[in-house]
Amino acid sequence: MDGESLKLRTQLARPDVSVEEAKRILSEHYGLSGALTELGSQQDRNYRVDTDDGRFVLKICRLEYARVELEAQNAALHHLAAGSGAPKVPAVVATLNGEEIIDAIVRDVPYQFRLLTYLDGTPLTRRKHLPAQTVAELGALAGRLAWELREFDHPGLDRELQWDLRRAGPVALHLLSTMADVDLRKRIAEAMIGAMRRVQPLMPQLRVQAIHQDVTDDNVVSRTEASGRLVPEGVIDFGDILKGWLVAELAVACASLLHHSDGDPFFILPAVGAFHAAFPLTDAELKALWPLIVARAGILVASTEQQLEIDPDNAYVRGNAAHEREILDVALSVPFGLMEQAIRQAVGKGAALTVPLTDGRLLPDIDPSHVGIVDLSLLGPHLPADRWHYEDTEALLLQSAARAAGASATRYGEFRLTETRLLQANPPATFALHVDLCLHGQTAVHAPFGGQLKLRGERLVLSTDGLHLHLSGVEPADGAEGAIETGAPIGVVPGDRSALGFIRVQLSTEAEIDPPPFATANQAEAWRALCPSPAQMLGFDCDASLPAAGELLQRRQSHFARPQKNYYRQPPQIERGWREHLFDVEGRAYLDMVNNVTILGHGHPRLSAAVGRQWSLLNTNSRFHYASVAEFSERLAGLAPEGLDTVFLVNSGSEANDLAIRLAWAYSGARHVVSLLEAYHGWTVASDAVSTSIADNPQALTTRPDWVHPVLSPNTYRGPFRGEGSTGDYVRAVGEKLAEIDEKQEGLAGFICEAVYGNAGGIPLPPGYLEAVYAMVRARGGVCIADEVQVGYGRLGHHFWGFEEQGVVPDIITVAKGMGNGHPLGAVITRREMAEALEKEGYFFSSAGGSPVSSVVGLTVLDILHDEALQDNARTIGDHLKARLQALGERFPIVGAVHGMGLYLGVEFVRDRETLEPATEETAAICDRLLDLGVIMQPTGDHLNVLKIKPPLCLSRESADFFADMLEQVLEDGW
Structure with a gap:
């Protein structure tokens, strides 16, 4: 085909064939009938056909495209279907007469018709965000396809096509000659000159074979994993297949990814590495790749501009125009040399760093x-x-x-x-x-x-x-x-x-x-x-050594016991914090939305100064006599309801709950303890025994000791009884369990629960629940324990203690986490007679609990909570954030509910709002995507489908809005 023919084809509009006319062709030649839906195309016209016998695609092509070219497309599909490693491709459907291509006249205009099976799946182009794994899988798919086509040949592959990157220069010259936008024309022209200057010397070394030439996010269909991630597995639209440069197959695929890249051209590198693993590229091809991506971007934009002038009603072309401009912008945002280095590094061929030696000194007068x-x-x-x-x-x-x-x-x-x-x-x-x-x-x-x-x-x-x-x-x-x-x-x-x-x-x-x-x-x-x-x-050493977070993680995993997990599969190395922000060793700032331990925020100078001073003076155990332990115990007792005037100081929430259970045993003289299903109270023997969260221990429900009696979780969102009117049903469930214990005639030691259902994401207990349960427990001589380790100390904003929302007073309060702002500090607050009941079993002692440093930490945290009005901040910012999150629930069906109050919130994700099927995999993927966007977030709940929103109480309104904005972006763009 000569150059004039090529120019002519760049100016063709789509075939003018209506739905009714297409139906007639289907009926006459294929014996099929059904609903037709138009599919996008630049110069063909395609209809999806839904029939009782399945789905098909009717492809309509102008006569300017030679039949041998269409025959090559069909032959390629047959070739790939016979291969063992190729991606999925459509099958060719013959007419009633056994023909694979037919000529038919519509309103005096002859066209060529073909029918293919429809390849089910989701095009990647529908997702703004693609994770690195999906990007790599697209590269691998393109590589496998090219590998399977390496020995395929057909006369119809020798064709002139505007998308053939071997002809990018002349095609660009033609397309730009008629472009009305002068600035855009100049920009594309300069880009094409730069790209072609780099490619020209490499041309003799670039391998030529059959290539699809259009493995793009539009033409790759994917299956959807449970997490919602798309997995590329099939290729459609072989309309651009030709004999061209092998590396062009990857260049086209990579160019299509750039509008998913959020402006970062390095986004394509997983695809490059995966393609190279499937079909190794030569040095010349690696060097030519980025210039060809730039050339493809320029041709895309120029071609779209021309096509819209010819066919302004082409919604497919118009819909692609914006992201093709974005592809061009990203392609031109970095130097060619930088991307060449990055591409080589991505395939393990990074050039050694060589710097020419210099004889002189820049600053010879400086020692x-x-x-x-x-x-x-x-x-x-x-x-x-x-x-x-x-x-x-x-x-x-x-x-x-x-x-x-x-x-x-x-x-x-x-x-x-x-x-x-x-x-x-x-x-x-x-x-x-x-x-x-x-x-x-x-x-x-x-x-x-x-x-x-x-x-x-x-x-x-x-x-x-x-x-x-x-x-x-x-x-x-x-x-x-x-x-x-x-x-x-x-x-x-x-x-x-x-x-x-x-x-x-x-x-x-x-x-x-x-x-x-x-x-x-x-x-x-x-x-x-x-x-x-x-x-x-x-003349002097001014080079910094690079951090090695991956190597450090390996060292951690080599010596740090495996049950001690870390967040994320590839965690950033966090070494510093400030207020509600964390910093990794690469200088990236993350918004910390999960660190309920650090209630004041990270790096608080006042707390740091107080701890440093006390360490310089004295630190020992609480058996010595010093002022701070008396002052701290007095302050804690003053925060508790009247009558709870005695304090034990310990070093963790687990230890606090363990001690509370021992106090209940000692005071009641009984052993049996009632706890809630789906709850978590700690890791010591006793606190773990009353924990039934299967997220923390998959065997929890089958390994409880016989003195533990879990009762139905009063989860008013997904429990068997829903809403505020469910109080009586859940109280009856406790009564039934207490009746079972009564039958044993061994007495009741107590009842332990969080005043707000923390492990489920902050779900409030039904109104009046604790009042009724506490009364039943106390009537049997049992002790009521309020686990405030997560929900207390002002985090709820509207209440200092969680039990205040229920209008009750427990017999024992356990607290930890925030009270030390990360320092190992916990407490048990109870009545004196209850505390002294433990003495008959011997003395109690906790090495770090109540030490001078721990006591000063506790006092300083309380001072800062008061002086900086952090409980008030938790209320106002928490209410604002909850409203923002609830607004997301009105837009995105995956948001089932927003739980909690203050800065103890949970967003529960579900796949179906009726069945409440947990969106577990999606929640994990959303958390990973939030990390990419600078937010630390983790899932919680038995189904791990609830966002654990428990930031430092100093969280600003700006930070709260940033979190809501990033979550909205994830839900909008995908994960």
Whole structure:
């Protein structure tokens, strides 16, 4: 086919065949009838046909496409169906006369018709977000398809098509010639020139074979896992199949992924790695891949612009236009060289970092031993606890170090905490690709190597073969531009010698790259290859070592007992916190929405100062006599209802509940304890015995000792009795269990439950439930234990203690978690006669409980809770957040209910609001996606289908809104 024919075909509109006309063709030639639904296509017209015999696709093509090309498509489908490793593909359906392609005239216009089976599944394009695993599976599918087609041949494959990337240059030239948008035309033209310049020398080395040429998110169908994740498994639409470059198969697939990438071109790398594993690419193909992706993006946008002029009613083309523009934007957002490095690294062929040696020193008058290195990383000793996020922190620290040492410098290759940003969905650029120096004014700057010196904006750039030095803040020497030799003066640090000034030093290995000062963590390794360290020409070590979170996780798993689990399969390495925020070693900030232990927030300076002071004075056990243990016990008793005036101090909630059960045994003289199903109270022998949550222990329901009597969970959302009117039914269930215990005539020790159903996500107990149950328990001589470990201490906002909502007073209160803000601290508060009943069994002692440090921690936490009005904050922010979450429930059916109050909330996900089938897998996937967006979240409940929303009580309104916004984004875009 000649070039003019190709140009003609780029200008074709879709066949003008109506639904009724298509039905007539189906009836006459295939003997089929049914409902027709139009499917999208750029230049064909396709109808889905729903019949009693199954689903089919009727494909209608113009005569300008030669029959041999359609025959090639059918032959490819037959070839793939016979293979063993190919993805699923449609089958060809013959006419009543046994023909696979027919010619038919519609309103005096001849068209070609084919019928294929319909491949069920969901196109990837319907999901804005695709997880990395799905991206990899798409790459693997494209690789398997290309592998199966490697030996397929047909005369119809030798065709000229506008999508053939071998002809990208001429096609672009033709398409751009008629484009009305001048700015867009210029942008695409420049991109195509840059791409073709890189591809041209590689062309003789690029392998040619049969390729589908359109393995895109539109043309790949997927099955949906229980989690909601799409798994690519089939390919449709072989209309672009031809003999072309093998690497073009991957380029097309990767280009289609870019509008799912949230602006990050590195998003495609799992697909690249998976394709390469299925069908290894050569070095030339790896080098050509990104330029071909850019070329594909340019052709897509240019072709769509032209097609809309020809066929403005084509909804399929118009619907794709926005995301094709996005594909182009992402493709042009990074240098070619960067993506080449990233692609090579993705397949394990990353180039070794080689930096040309330089003979000279940039700052020959500076003594390398008198340069103060400022560490701005997460654990840097120079970063003040409360100033890491101030704009002037870096400059002030550099100035301070320079005054002490004579000169100072930041480190190359460190993830700077000072560059992190709070409440951002995308990771910030924190990896330093440069070195900042603080020097006295008039410090001389010399050329460390010979080359050409140019002034580029406000920067000086010294270039030689394969190395480019970028200098900011340097006052150029007179006539410095032009050829320059090693050691020649470039300029000076501005200002007089008594003042301090700043300069920035950065290297790059490619001339056309304008290197950014920082890179995101996922791009850091590729940028390091293009922007190496300037340490050699500076003459002192300013390189930071990279964190190794993966290696650290392996060490943890090697020696840390396996039952002690960690959050997430690939957890970030968290080493620092501030208020409701956590930071990983790469400088990423996460909003902490689960850490109910840290009730005040992370890194509280007042608590840190109090603990540090007490450690410097004394820490011992509570058998010694000192003031803080008396003061703390007095404060705790003052927070409890009248009569609960005696305090035990322990080191955890498990220990507190264990002790409470022992007190019930000692006081009552009985052994039997009633607890609630689906509850969790701790890990010690006694507290675990009364815990029945199968999420924490899958064997919980079958391994309870005979003194434990679980009763029906008063879960008013998914229990057998629903709503506030269910109180009587749940109370009767307790009465029936107590009657069983009565028959044993062995007495009742007590009843333990959380005043708000914590493990189920904060579901309130039905009104009057505890009042009725407490009365029945006390009538039998039993003790009522309120487990306030999770729900107490002001977290509910509207109440300091959870039992206050029920209007009751327990006999024993257990508390821990937040009362120490992460320090091991717990307490049991009870009546004196109940406490003294334990003494007949011997003394009680807890090594850390009530120690001077623990007591000071407890007192300081109470002071801060009061002084910063954190209970009030829990109420106002909690109510606001709950309203935001309930609004999501009105939009997204997966949100079954929003439980809880204050800052103890739970969002329960269900697959069906009638059956309440738990959305367990979906909840796990949603939590993983929230981590990507900068939110720490975990599931809870027996079905692990409830979001555990228990942030520090200092949570701001802005942070609450960020969490709600990110959850909305996940529910909207997919996970």
